[in-house]
Amino acid sequence: MTKAKNEAAESRIPIPQEAFDWYDEYAHGDIDRRTFLTRIASLSIAGLSVGVIGNALLPDYAKAEQVSFNDPAIKATYEEFASPEGHGTGGGYLVIPSSLSADQKAPAVLVVHENRGLNPYIKDVARRLASQGFIAFAPDALFPLGGYPGNDDDGRAMQRSLDKQKIENDFIAAARWLHSHDQTTNKLGVVGFCFGGYISNFLAATLPDVISAAVPFYGTPAKGELQARVKGPLLLHFGEKDKRVNATWPEYEKVLKDNGAEYSAHVYAQAQHGFHNDSTSRYSPKDAELAWQRTLAFFNSHLR
Structure with a gap:
C-alpha cells in the first residue's frame, strides 16, 4: 500500500473513545509509550494492527x-x-x-x-x-x-x-x-x-x-x-x-x-x-x- 493510501486508510479508522483517552494519558505523561501501545493492542478494530492504530493516533508533523x-x-x-x-x-x-x-x-x-x-x-x-x-x-x-x-x-x-x-x-x-x-x-x-x-x-x-x-x-x-x-x-x-x-x-x-x-x-x-x-x-x-x-x-x- 502506498504512503498516501496508508494515510487515507488510517484517517478512516473508527477509533474508539478509550483509545483517545489512553492517548491523552500518554501525551500528558500519566502512562509511558509501552503501556499506551499495550493497551492499544488489546483492542480489536476490524482486524487492524496495533501499528496502524498507533500510527493514526501518534503525531505526523508533515x-x-x-x-x-x-x-x-x-x-x-x-x-x-x-x-x-x-x-x-x-x-x-x-x-x-x-x-x-x-x-x-x-x-x-x-x-x-x-x-x-x-x-x-x-x-x-x-x-x-x-x-x-x-x-x-x-x-x-x-x-x-x-x-x-x-x-x-x-x-x-x-x-x-x-x-x-x-x-x-x-x-x-x-x-x-x-x-x-x-x-x-x-x-x-x-x-x-x-x-x-x-x-x-x-x-x-x-x-x-x-x-x-x-x-x-x-x-x-x-x-x-x-x-x-x-x-x-x-x-x-x-x-x-x-x-x-x-x-x-x-x-x-x-x-x-x-x-x-x-x-x-x-x-x-x-x-x-x-x-x-x-x-x-x-x-x-x-x-x-x-x-x-x-x-x-x-x-x-x-x-x-
Missing part, C-alpha cells in the same frame, strides 16, 4: 504544515530574550509578515506550545498568524536544554524535568519582550494549546494590563489565587470529549463571572482534546477551522 517555512509572505527567525526570573535566557521562533517595512508596526500574538516543546505544528501556527498580518512569537520552554529535540517523547520528558515556576516566568518574560519589540504595537494577544492553553489563562491572570486578548485552546485555569485577577477578554475553546480539562471549566467560569471578566466559550460537539492539532487523528477539520476563524476574528477585534 501533515501540519499549512504555511511553508519559506513562504514569501512571511519572514521567520530565531530570537533570544532575557528571563532573569526564569532560566536566565529564553528563545523562540519569531515570524513577521514580509509586507511589514522596518518602520511599520503590527499587533503581536504570543503562541504557546503543548507540554513537549516547540514542535513543528506550533511553529506552523505562528506562521499562520503572520500570514494574517500579525507578528507571532512562539517561545520554546526547552530552550535552556537545547530546544525541542525532534520527537515528542524526549520533548515531554525534558519539559517535565524543568522547574514549572521558571517555565512560567520564561513565558512572562517572552510576553514582555514581544510587547516591547520595536515593530509591535501596544496590543498583545496570546494563544495556546493544552499546556499552552494553561499558560494563556496564566498570562491573562498574571499580566492583565499587558495581554489584550487571550485564547486558550483546551487549557486549565491559573491557580485559584490568580484567577481573581483575570479581566479578559478571553475566547476559550473546548472539545466535548475532553473530560479532564472540561471538569475545571464550571468553577473557572464562575470566577470569571464574579470578576465581571469579558469572555466567551465554545464547546465543540464530539471533539477531542487536541482537536486543532492537524498532525494526529484527534484533529477535527471542521471544528479546527471554525475555532481558528473565531480566533482570528477575536484578535482582529481586540488587537487592531
